[in-house]
Amino acid sequence: METMSPLERALRGLALTLVVVFFMFPIFWIFLMSFQTNETILAIPPSVIFTPTLSNYAALITGKLQTAAGTLDIAFMSNLGNSIFLSVASVAVSLVLGVPAAYAFARHKFRGSEDIAFTLLSFRFAPPLLVLLPLTQYFQWLGLSNTYFGLIWVYQLICLPLILWIVRGYFEDISADVEYAYRIAGHSWFATFRKIALPLAGPGIAAAGLLAFIFAWNNFVFALVLASADKQPVTVGALAFVTSSGIQYGQIAAAIVLSVTPTLALALYAQRYLVEGLSLGAVKG
Amino acid sequence: MYEKEKDLISAFLRGEVDRRGMLKGLGAAGLTAGTAGTLFNMMSTRALAADFDWKAHSGKKLKLLLNKHPYADAMIANLQAFKDLTGIEVTYDVFPEDVYFDKVTAALSSGSAEYDAFMTGAYMTWTYGPAGWIADLNEWIKDPTKTNPNYNWDDFLAGVKNSCAWNGQPGGALGSEDAKQWCIPWAFEQNNITYNREMFDKAGVELPKNLDDMIAVAAKLQKDIGGIYGIGVRGSRSWATIHPGFLSGYANFNQKDLNVGADGKLSAAMNTAESKAYHAKFVQMIQESGPKDWSTYTWYQVGTDLGAGASAMIFDADCLGYFMNGGDNKMAGKLGYAAFAANPEATASTPNIWIWSLAMSNFSKDKDATWYFLQWASGPEHALFGATKMDFVDPVRQSIWKDEIFREKLNKSYPGYVEMFDASAAGASIKFTPQPLFFDVTTEWAATLQKMVAKQVPVDEGLDQLAESINRQLQEAGLG
Amino acid sequence: MASTETLRRPASGFRISRKMLPYVLSLPALLVCIGILIPFFTAVVYSFQRYRLSQPWSRQFNWGENYLNFFTDPAFWNTLKVSLLYAGITVTLELLLGLGIALLLQRRSAVNNFISIMLLLPLMIAPALAALMWKLMTNPSFGILSYLASLIGLNDFRWASSPDTALLTVVLVDIWVYTPFIMILLLAGLRSLPTQPFEAAALDGVPRSFVFFRITLPMLTPYILTATLFRLLDSIQQFDIIYAMTQGGPGNTLTVFQVEAYLNFFQSTNVGRSAALLIILWAITYTLSNVFIKNWLRLRERARGEA
């Protein structure tokens, strides 16, 4: 590998370039599109030379959409707020519930622990609609329909198994002796959990939390079925730009750009944890 | 302030002055249109309040489920008038049409009491009604203590009104004696032609007179104009593909979706020789002159393309064409409208209609209050407000269509629209057989059309398969 | 015996017994999930009923009829075929592509690390929105990809709207969204491999193809397996991309399980059939995930043993 012929080096460079182009071009193009009006977007042939406009972003941020049939109110910013709230709250709840459980599964081989752990993980792989469709009725009875509480509960279906399994792997990697040493030094199990297990599994918890956040943010079908207009996140809200009086392509593009910005920013900021979470997450749990 | 003006409006509302006279008077008084509107609403509110206890449910709260649509926008714009009139607090959820009906199904199937009233199409009530999700509105319409005297139920176009009434029997005639009024029509769309006048002039073609003609005209337009396609029709895998132009032309050949047997049993009727011939032509038209990605086309794409000048004409809802002739559409002001009879032997156009309606949830906690909203929203005052001030096109009340200002507004900017309406209104009705498997039948029908257009299956074979499959499903459901 | 001796216990009152502790810790998570299990069983009940929302009077248990009907229902077999085909194609292509990219990026360098982070971006974009992006790009009239296709002579390329290319188009979107997942996993795997065997092979002048197939691939197997099964389970349940792009069309080209079940429920309001379809999908994924977990546990044991 160290000794590469010039030809091979060139071929590798070419292959990498193609890969980068394939994966980056759509993002680049949508980014450009978000600064265009419908008119320049619809121009044939497509061109990268245009006068950029911020009108799409302005429309999204002010919530006023100009269409052929007058001004429409759009709730994009509140959708964005919903996405942030739902994702953050779901991950927080998942961490509070999942980390202690992961700890129990990692440290205590109790009766049926493997079965329970497997059942929990299998939720990760169950078809979401299977649960969602009857759930609408139960939520109705319980008064949970159209509540953040209900949505956050259902989001546990995505976040909890993920956190449980990744964090469990990290806990298992902590030497039991280290925890024993702390117990023997005279500290309760809870102090040990708080002062030893949690800090040592910290990177894993961060990685799992980040991953869960991304999955919650990207979710479409739960919100599609369960969320009403004022609770719905951007993934569903983006459909609102398809209005009866025309499709606002520029605003769709701007909405996509705005809606991926938080996850992108978070992911880039914490990319170390992200890579760790993605790679180890799969192998560990 | 404005006392003279208020008198004028009151006189209009009492019927002493006609509308034109009133507006002239107001204009002479130097009022802007906006102020006039506000005044007008204020006075209508007063007039309504005079004869009926609109405040009976004051302080109550209602919630609506609305589709993102100009009609909903018009209603929302006028909602304050309702609140002022009744003292009822109204909130609403608005969803884009892509997910709107799924949301309705989700809310109603779970027995949600969250929404009191919602927008719907007449087809949907064929599911909602038998499922017990919506209330029969006759109970309120026919009760003079609950309905204000100005409501004027007879003012509704009979065909449209009846299309919203069904007795719940699969295959039962719409608007029969024992029919239940599942919803109240709000506005309805006739499916006819909207065309680009510039392009037609440029290519030197006339309006198509029948389906064969349409195929030829579309092809010529596509060829002569260049960079565009000839005709826009919907094509997504959904009931929405069947019900506009496609079914309107189909009905013009006296073809039906289902046969109703003497025993009340249903069976597929789309594999007749005439039907096959019609399908073959329609498919040919799409293949030759339709949009390239026709199979993804919904209302939006059909409209956007026409507005952007990417297509020369559409065979779709009239109001879709209407919307494309305004706003910042590239082709605004260049569109024309015409009725279309696909069958050369037919005397007139027989459009299938889509009716945006209002229905009352059976799970509503206060149906009387909900009815207050429904009768206001479908009442003559709001209809006039919508038709003249907003884009509440295609009203369902005869009085509006007779309104000179409304007709004039249309004639000025929407050439042929009124003629188109007049030419086909008589034959306009729902051409589907009401039955609970409506969506199964139409979705599969659309899927079959897609296969035919993609040449995955020959037309006659595809229709035989479709009929067979539909018969099987009808039997499975105990209907066939 | 113990009773005669003074036990040293903490003075403070509440104390969770050692045996109960793990249950107490995992109980909240369990309860939350069990709350979700109840609707699952409801769905099982539905699947054994003749249950159409539009015909509430005809609701009754028909036991296996919904399932039996599948045998003679071409639509079902199409759903099964399309789902498996979709999962098979996406996973195979993503695996090959992901492995290729991982090999290109294997050497640690600033450029490679930067590229690998960049390539993760599609993963951050919700599949539903990614589908929307691609829909814009493949629009026949103004889409950039349609334009590019026309430049290379594909004048009439219809992407998702033609049954011939619809599968290809959604697969392309799936690849765009999910290849980074496989790439990063295999990259982590490659970089964690011990260097000795490769150095030894290089010294001995062993051909690189031999090294790849006989050393690299076998050592990478745990990672490949994990990635494959993870993706397979997600892919066979694909909903977002297909629903957002074509809603299952054109024709029945893309009526995969979840899309078909969704349409069955919300449009046909045929709850019984919808539930039965989902139960079958669940059975498939459950079997696959069982295989996965077993392998995963085995691999993990082995990995621990080596460490």
Place this chain on the structure above:
Amino acid sequence: MTTLQLKNIVKRYKSQTVLDDLTLDVADGERLVLFGPSGAGKTVLLRLVAGVIEPDEGRVLIGGEDMTDVDAEHRGVGMAFQNFALFPHMSAFDNIASPLTATKSPKEKIAAGVQKVAKLLKIDHVLSHHPKALSNGQKQRTALARALVGSPPLLLLDDPLRNVDAKLRFEMRLELPRLLAAEGATVVYVTQDYKEAMALGDRIAVMAAGRIRQVGTPQEIYNAPADIEIARLFGDPTINLLDVTPQRGGEGVFVELSNVRVRLADYGGDVVGRQRVLGLRPETISFVDAAAPGAIPVTVEAETPLNEKTVTLALTARGREILVSRPAGTPGPIAGPAHIAVNGSQAFLFDKASGVLLPRADLAAKRNGEAA
């Protein structure tokens, strides 16, 4: 200082019995070494005493109190782990201080306690470092300091010298007894190294396969290993074990090695005639002239000079390997033919079938004498 009693302890993992009906008493202030090969169950036993794992059966008594159901943090023991088990995210100071913070002692008192023990262990200059910045020896001392700092009445040391290099181990082996004596705690010390066991233990408990096989002072075990396995574990170089069949002659019981009779003075006639195993410690064998009485001809194969002694590998005429050890610096053959002599009065006889040491008269007398 306290006592420790283990009564009929059983511990199973799945189907495997790790501790099998184990009973052991440790006296007040005693230093007991648990010695045995890996997998014997020493570490499990230690953790069981510490309270971080529970026995399936049996009781653990500390200072006479039943502690079986008491959590680790309330048992008041100190423990050092073989792998040190330092808290990687805490400084050496915080590591050592952890038993003191649990008792909510005032800060100054904690600092003083840590300083004192750190000084004793000569790690007071690295207290601010995190474990990953410490050398192995410093880690080991930190772990030890953590175990000692609270002056626990019972100290559990799990092979603390295992993971440090030979030089350090040698130093510590000298230093530890002093330290532990200073502490005055009752100590249970686990090791696999017999020299450590010999150097540190007041008594040694030899464990194998989940059982205690022999308990006794270091001398007792070295001089009278209960069976072949213990004999083999104790001693470096390993004891020579030769299959023999003792015979009775005019002067008493003897065995033949390369046709040379070796008299076993302290064995009686009851050992004769069966297959036995002769155990000869390498230091009881010496090189002699060919003419010396009882000289056995051998061929010297190799010689390994160690620090304090020289070990020679020789082959008998029949090809049996024999290790001979002599103090370093004393002369001996390097290669080729030579002769050895065996001190028959220090030889052991084990039963071939059961491996049990056959009673030797002198040892029995000694034990009787002790008992009296």
